Amino acid sequence: MLQKPLVPILRIARLLLTTSIKQQARLMSSTRKDNFFLRQLFDTENSTYTYLLADKSSREAVLIDPVLEFAERDAKLITELGLKLLFAMNTHMHADHVTGTGKLKSLLPGTKSVIGKNSGAQADVHLVEGDLVKFGDFELLAAATPGHTNGCLTYICHKQEMAFTGDAVLIRGCGRTDFQEGSAETLYHSVHSKIFTLPDNYTLYPAHDYRGQTATSVGEEKKFNPRLTKPLKEFVHIMNTLNLPYPQKIDMAIPANKVCGLY
Numbered sequence: 420m421l422q423k424p425l426v427p428i429l430r431i432a433r434l435l436l437t438t439s440i441k442q443q444a445r446l447m448s449s450t451r452k453d454n455f456f457l458r459q460l461f462d463t464e465n466s467t468y469t470y471l472l473a474d475k476s477s478r479e480a481v482l483i484d485p486v487l488e489f490a491e492r493d494a495k496l497i498t499e500l501g502l503k504l505l506f507a508m509n510t511h512m513h514a515d516h517v518t519g520t521g522k523l524k525s526l527l528p529g530t531k532s533v534i535g536k537n538s539g540a541q542a543d544v545h546l547v548e549g550d551l552v553k554f555g556d557f558e559l560l561a562a563a564t565p566g567h568t569n570g571c572l573t574y575i576c577h578k579q580e581m582a583f584t585g586d587a588v589l590i591r592g593c594g595r596t597d598f599q600e601g602s603a604e605t606l607y608h609s610v611h612s613k614i615f616t617l618p619d620n621y622t623l624y625p626a627h628d629y630r631g632q633t634a635t636s637v638g639e640e641k642k643f644n645p646r647l648t649k650p651l652k653e654f655v656h657i658m659n660t661l662n663l664p665y666p667q668k669i670d671m672a673i674p675a676n677k678v679c680g681l682y
């Protein structure tokens with residue numbers, strides 16, 4: 420009889436970062452698989468996108484940036500589709516809404532919450548640059564893209580030629596840098612070195628859109644992003660003069676997100 424392994428199968432691995440982003444893309448995207456499932460979900464209150472990704476054959480799934488008020492909707496969909504949620508992941512510690520990762524852990528037992536180590540927030544798994552989150556035949560590579568917050572991660576799926584940028588790159592925009600640990604210079608360098616170096620055809624999925632758009636691509640943003648196409652000095656000036664009102668829920672959301680959305 421087959422013995423049960425003594426240690427659980429490793430689902431978080433680490434990529435050796437001696438290869439460039441372009442080499443990683445070539446190595447890891449060699450076989451695009453039809454077994455991939457992606458569903459973009461929308462939060463009508465905060466304009467947040469949540470992404471459900473799964474391997475249709477093994478049924479293993481991950482959820483990126485779930486929102487507390489929509490956790491039951493997401494859990495129902497995952498159950499209806501017969502998926503097993505391995506990880507409820509955050510791209511960063513959100514300031515405008517409370518994460519649904521804590522609630523999803525109780526709605527779907529066995530789910531692990533995930534966030535970047537540099538966020539300073541609690542979670543079951545803390546990721547750093549180069550970590551790989553595996554689900555079935557697929558994996559997400561964590562790329563550190565600080566600037567909007569210190570702990571911002573972009574999750575890259577080379578096999579499917581796509582990346583989940585959180586608030587680092589928004590469609591024809593980018594995350595603001597005027598609170599949390601925001602730094603326009605840091606954001607500019609993150610985007611230019613970690614996201615704009617991906618192949619032009621890669622689809623980018625942001626954490627928010629306020630104008631009804633759903634996705635973009637590396638090539639489009641390199642050409643048309645009204646902020647990030649500018650030289651660094653001009654970008655910093657744009658970011659320092661945005662004069663946006665603070666998110667309405669910021670005083671409640673940040674403390675709640677420090678503890679994974681569980682008060």
Ligand SMILES: N[C@@H](CCC(=O)N[C@@H](CSS)C(=O)NCC(=O)O)C(=O)O
Binds near residue numbers: 514592667
């Ligand atoms: N009105 C919203 C907050 C809008 C906002 O500040 N969005 C953030 C992302 S959530 S931290 C942002 O970075 N926006 C950049 C931009 O250019 O709009 C609310 O009250 O919640």
Ligand SMILES: [Fe+2]
Binds near residue numbers: 511512513515567
């Ligand atoms: Fe944010």
